[in-house]
Structures are given as C-alpha cells and as structure tokens.
Amino acid sequence: MQMTMRWFGPVEDKIPLEHIRQVPGVEGVVGALYDVSVGDVWPKDKIKALADQVHGAGLKMEVIESVNIHDDIKLGVASRDQYIENYKQTIRHLAEISIKVICYNFMPVFDWMKTDMNYVLPDGSLTMAFEKKDIDKSLDEVVKEVLENSNGFALPGWEPERLAKVQELFAKYKDVDDEKLRENLVYFLKAVIPVCEEVGIKMAIHPDDPPYSIFGLPRIIKNRDDLDWLCNAVDSEANGITLCTGSIAEEPANDVYDILAEFTRRKRIHFAHVRNIKIIKDKDFYESAHLSPYGSLDMFKVMKALHDNGFDGYIRPDHGRFIWGETGRPGYGLYDRALGANYLLGLWEALEKQR
Numbered sequence: 386m387q388m389t390m391r392w393f394g395p396v397e398d399k400i401p402l403e404h405i406r407q408v409p410g411v412e413g414v415v416g417a418l419y420d421v422s423v424g425d426v427w428p429k430d431k432i433k434a435l436a437d438q439v440h441g442a443g444l445k446m447e448v449i450e451s452v453n454i455h456d457d458i459k460l461g462v463a464s465r466d467q468y469i470e471n472y473k474q475t476i477r478h479l480a481e482i483s484i485k486v487i488c489y490n491f492m493p494v495f496d497w498m499k500t501d502m503n504y505v506l507p508d509g510s511l512t513m514a515f516e517k518k519d520i521d522k523s524l525d526e527v528v529k530e531v532l533e534n535s536n537g538f539a540l541p542g543w544e545p546e547r548l549a550k551v552q553e554l555f556a557k558y559k560d561v562d563d564e565k566l567r568e569n570l571v572y573f574l575k576a577v578i579p580v581c582e583e584v585g586i587k588m589a590i591h592p593d594d595p596p597y598s599i600f601g602l603p604r605i606i607k608n609r610d611d612l613d614w615l616c617n618a619v620d621s622e623a624n625g626i627t628l629c630t631g632s633i634a635e636e637p638a639n640d641v642y643d644i645l646a647e648f649t650r651r652k653r654i655h656f657a658h659v660r661n662i663k664i665i666k667d668k669d670f671y672e673s674a675h676l677s678p679y680g681s682l683d684m685f686k687v688m689k690a691l692h693d694n695g696f697d698g699y700i701r702p703d704h705g706r707f708i709w710g711e712t713g714r715p716g717y718g719l720y721d722r723a724l725g726a727n728y729l730l731g732l733w734e735a736l737e738k739q740r
C-alpha cells in the first residue's frame with residue numbers, strides 16, 4: 386500500500402511539495418498536467434518536468450489523476466478514433482516515466498457534482514456538500530453557482546471554457562442512453578487496454594459522483610453490478626477501478642464494504658480514494674472529517690475490507706475540509722487531508738499488527 390496525496394502542480398496548487406513531504410507516511414503525490422486540453426497528447430517533456438520536480442522534493446509520482454476522456458469518445462462519434470489514438474500515445478509517454486496507474490472517469494459533461502463548496506460544519510470548518518434541492522434549479526443556474534463558489538480555482542472536470550457551452554454539450558448527449566454510453570466505454574477500453582498491458586500501466590475508472598443520474602444524463606459506474614459489468618467487459622487486470630468510498634456511499638443502497646472486499650479480491654482496485662461522508666437526509670450529504678464518528682461510514686471496516694483482501698495499490702485521503710484558517714481549492718485542504726492520511730495509516734498499522 387502506498388499513501389499519496391493529490392497535487393495540482395506548480396501553477397494550480399498553492400500547497401508546496403515540501404509541505405506534502407512533511408506529512409508522515411505520505412510517500413507520493415498523484416499528479417496531472419493541467420495545461421493540456423482534454424483529448425490532446427500529453428507531451429513527454431512536460432510529464433518528465435513534472436516528475437522531476439516531484440522526485441526532487443523526495444516524493445514519488447506513480448499515479449495520474451486524471452487523464453480525462455474527450456466528450457467525443459463518450460458520445461461515440463467518428464472523431465473519437467483520433468482522440469483514442471492520442472490517449473494511447475499519452476499512455477505510452479506516461480509509461481516511459483514509470484507511471485503505474487491512470488485514474489479516469491466516464492461521466493458525461495461534468496466530473497463530480499457538489500452543490501455547496503463552503504458548507505459550514507458545527508466546529509466552524511468548511512466542507513463540500515450536495516443537497517438535492519439545489520440541483521432542482523435550471524442547469525445554467527447550477528453551473529454558474531458551482532463556478533462562482535469555487536474560490537477562484539478551476540475545479541477538476543469543470544473547465545469554464547467547456548462549461549460555457551454546457552447547453553450545446555447536453556444537446557449532443559440527447560441520444561446517448563446508458564446502453565450507448567456502455568458501448569462507447571467498451572469501445573475505448575478495447576482500444577487502450579492492450580496498450581496498457583504492453584507497457585505495464587493500469588487504468589482505474591472513478592465511479593460516478595454522485596452515483597445516480599443527474600439532469601437526465603446517463604450514468605454507468607454507480608454500484609456493484611456496474612463494476613462487475615466493467616470487469617467482465619474487458620477481462621484484464623489492466624482494466625481496473627479507482628474505488629472512491631465517498632462516491633459509492635452517496636447512494637445509501639450501496640454496500641461499500643462488500644464492494645471494497647469483492648473487487649480487492651478480484652485484483653481490480655488499483656487506487657483507493659478514502660473519505661467519509663455524512664448523510665444528512667435521503668441522499669443529501671456533506672463530506673465529513675475522516676474519523677468514523679463524524680460520518681456515515683465505518684472507516685475501520687473500510688480499511689479492513691482493503692487490508693484483509695490483499696490490497697496492494699495506491700491510496701489517498703480523497704478530500705479535506707478547510708480547518709485552522711486555511712483557504713483554497715475546495716475539497717483539497719492540506720491540514721485535513723494530512724489528518725485523514727494519518728488516521729488511515731493508523732488503522733492500517735493496527736490491522737497489520739493484528740494479522
């Protein structure tokens with residue numbers, strides 16, 4: 386198991402690598418290039434420069450989050466073949482600098498959805514929350530609010546240039562239902578997985594966040610059966626999962642511990658995002674501190690499901706609240722992620738010693 390933290394690079398992240406290096410037990414960062422447009426090949430020299438910088442700070446970088454998928458691939462239009470060729474080239478470039486896992490997602494139009502980026506908890510800390518009443522508004526209104534409330538940061542998967550055309554994007558998806566989206570994912574995986582096998586990289590899909598349809602968009606990575614379908618669709622270890630406990634738990638019907646156990650056993654969880662969420666009511670929730678008593682998940686059971694089934698991948702505390710006066714990119718407070726990482730490492734140490 387390798388504990389990591391996400392780092393948004395020298396321009397986008399105000400947290401210096403030197404500070405991440407001081408978090409006990411954190412061995413590496415999960416990185417990405419943020420100045421390459423979705424769909425373009427990631428240039429080798431840029432990846433190398435990023436890796437050199439991370440290594441220079443005494444940290445590893447073996448996971449990329451995310452190499453995002455161009456909408457044309459999700460839509461299944463003719464131009465997808467060129468974008469898939471580009472993706473394969475990016476995989477080859479990443480393998481050359483020893484990347485082992487690529488996290489990606491297959492959510493149409495936008496990545497994760499939260500309705501409140503600065504939700505105030507009783508102890509005065511700030512977190513992200515999702516309340517259904519806030520997405521019952523018009524699409525334009527919701528998108529505008531998310532972009533305005535992101536504290537001036539470009540959120541992952543929420544590129545303002547792309548979302549400026551959100552209505553056009555939605556129109557393109559009008560004939561894409563779950564079945565079609567599944568076909569398009571399989572088409573993509575059949576093309577890239579052989580390259581991954583050849584160069585020793587594993588793909589790891591992030592579940593839909595939230596794991597149910599919003600704004601009528603198709604959603605295909607929501608629960609145990611979807612993950613089972615994914616694994617069987619292209620039966621290769623290189624076709625794997627980023628198991629995000631928070632995302633999966635946003636659907637209260639999902640049994641997170643069973644899902645963790647099953648897919649760890651099947652050797653498909655290459656990367657784990659471990660965070661806790663607190664269900665407020667129905668499916669409304671906020672992202673709580675990591676400790677079990679603060680959220681709806683039992684984090685001991687989460688870590689035990691990974692541990693007892695032989696988890697040997699990368700892990701990171703997914704999100705962190707803002708505490709101790711820190712501000713910045715919503716969801717990525719350093720202090721709370723550091724506390725989370727150390728809590729998870731503590732649980733892991735206990736599990737190891739009890740073996």
Ligand code: DNO
Nearest residue numbers: 451488489490496497541591
């Ligand atoms: C939120 C993250 C997601 C995740 C992507 C993976 O902060 O968990 O943005 O990186 O969905 O492709």
Ligand code: MN
Nearest residue numbers: 629632658703
């Ligand atoms: Mn996640």
